[in-house]
Amino acid sequence: MREKQLTPLVVGIALLGTSHCLPAADPAHPDQPIVSPAESISRLREGNGRFSAGNLQHPHESRDERTYMASNSYENTGMIFLGTTAAQAAKRRAELTKSQHPFAIIVSCSDSRVPPEIVFDQGLGDLFVLRVAGNVINDESLGSIEYAVDHLAVRLIVVLGHQRCGAVKAAKETIAAKGVAPAHIQSLVAAIKPAVESTLNGDLDATIKANVKDVVDALRSSTPILKGKVDAGDVQVIGGYYSLDTGAVTFLDKK
Structure with missing residues (x-):
């Protein structure tokens, strides 16, 4: 498989924060907005732009529940928090007891520094997230992705390295030393091996991006459900690269 200052302040205002048009419904999934x-x-x-600039909106959460934590933990960070009110958050939770309508699937690493909901400044019910070290996929991952595409009508899959x-x-x-990683860690090494072998003369970043591309390519063709929807133009699979230094996500491939 060849794959690829703001003044420190907590702003106490309510902000619904959406200018997007209401999505259409999928004829095959009348209850699922597209x-x-x-x-x-x-x-x-837009969400990552807010995050990397320190202007977090935290949609679908309660501002009141975060005020103490934010004012004490983040008072020197320069971040502005534009959150929803407690009533709005409660309404959102109530809506999600009936169904979920995530707008994107994020396949990301388990690294604690890269939580997609925070990196993209999204809230409850917005993202369908799968996290495995090295953002690799297996049968269980594919089943979860197929479910989100086929039953929740999600049309975008992002593989985030x-x-x-x-x-x-x-x-x-491990591969350079011709070694074997301990226990189940070897399964991760095996999954990432194609990217390592294709970037033997490259640095770590080159291998990270090659691994993202490998997973993107695999998702585009790995199962009849995904391949059919990708080929028909109904689903798009792209890669992304998150910078720990800047907090910014760069989309690598928008094919």
Whole structure:
């Protein structure tokens, strides 16, 4: 498989924070609103822009529940928090007891520094997230993705790699030493191996991005459900790279 200052302040205002048009419904899923891949990418870009600039909106959460934590833990960070009110958050939770309508699937690393909901400044019910070290996929991952695509009508899949990924680094070092990683960690090494072998003369970043591309390519063709929808233009699969240094996500491939 060849794959690829703001003044420190907590702002106490309510902000619904959406200018997007209401999504259309999918004829095959009348209860599921459809958000196009282009619109989904736009939402992710906007959210990550807020995150990297320190202007977090935290949609669908309660501002009141965060006020003490934010004012004490983040008072020197320069971040502004534009959150929803407690009543709005409660309404959102109530809506989600009936159904979920995520607009994007994020396949990301388990690294604690890269939580997609925070990195993209999204809230409850917005993202369908799968996290495995090295952002690799297996049968269970594919089943989860197929479910979100086929039953929740999600139209965008993002494979999110990140700077200084420990899983990719471990795979590079293990393969270079012709060694075997302990226990189940070897399964991660095996999954990342194609990216390592295709970037033998490259640095860690090159391998991280090659691994993202490998997973993107695999998702585009790995199962009849996904391949059919990708070929028909109904689903888009792209890669992303998160910078630990800047907090910014760069989309690698918008094919």
